[in-house]
Amino acid sequence: MTAPDTLDRRRWMAVLARAPAEEIAGLLAGLPALPAPERLRGPETGLVMVRGRAGGDGAPFNLGEMTVTRCAVRLGDAVGHGYVAGRDKRQAELAALLDAALQDPARRDALLARVIVPLAARQQAARETEARKAAATRVDFFAMQTTR
Amino acid sequence: MSTLTAGFADPVLDAQAGFRAVLEAMSRPGRVQRAGTGLRPPAPLHQASAAVLLALADADTPLWLDAGADAEAWLRFHCGAPVVAAAGEAAFVLAAGAAPALASLARGSEEEPQRGATLVLQVGALEEGEGWRLCGPGIAREHRLRVTGAPDGFHAAWAANRAGFPCGVDVLLCAGDRLAALPRSVMIAEG
Secondary structure: OOOOOHHHHHHHHHHHHHOOHHHHHHHHOOOOOOOOOEEEEEEEEEEEEEEEEHHHOOOEEEEEEEEEEEEEEEEOOEEEEEEEEOOOHHHHHHHHHHHHHHOOHHHHHHHHHHHHHHHHHHHHHHHHHHHHHHHHOOOOHHHHHHHO | OOOOOOOOOOHHHHHHHHHHHHHHHHHOOOOOEEOOOOOOOOOOOOHHHHHHHHHHOOOOOOEEEOOOHHHHHHHHHHHOOOEOOOHHHOOEEEEOOOOOOHHHOOEOOOOOHHHEOEEEEEOOEEEEEEEEEEEOOOOOOOEEEEEEOOOOOHHHHHHHHHHOOOOOOEEEEEEOOEEEEEOOOOEEEOO
């Protein structure tokens, strides 16, 4: 089995972590059903300390704790991990299942095209909508300067 | 990663059952308990030693083991325990093959004897009622325990370990899903 590129895997895990469970399940419904995975851990909810650095190179400080749900499943030889913000256990399990399935070259292309790409497009569209809304409220400080 | 199998089916209740088995074994040295009967740990881990480590080891307990990459990956994944290169720095020492010398493990100090290491020693078989004669706290008169496959020179090493009380190393003997404890307070005589 050829291992997936780390960068590719990071990309699909990021998309899955941001996708609600209903969206993932909805896209999966149109595909042949995946085999039932073996649960290795979880899904379980816990707290993760988010750390930051002032200015990118300052001393690390604890920004705060966030709720994270994680799950690990095994599908054949592949172990899939899902870490998602919040307490949606179904989302964490679906993300882990898809991560495991995407490591299988026989399934990867179909899943990428039918699940990951549409999810990424929706997330990109949502980001752009929000950016447009924010841009519409922009105050032009240059204009205020000239009217003084 | 292909040998990564599931840990406890119910993390809370099974870990409590594992803890209870260790507690019973430590309170009654030489009495055999059962632990981890439903577990499927990767070879060469025994069910009992896997259950002990799943129940007790975590991110704050350095672990040393000689059980190979599969067992190390399994324990890292399920316990999150940091694996150290030197057995003397570990809080839990898992010996599947030749055990490191008792004297080389962390023994704690007079102020903090609880920092002594726990050696999880996998042996061939454990049988009550014959073999070694154990006496000490937790034993009314004597308990007999036959240990198949104990390391050579274990009795001399144990006597030296016992002499350093309250410092010392506690030993958990594991064979399959059978578990017996030798707390540092127990005295062993050949049967």
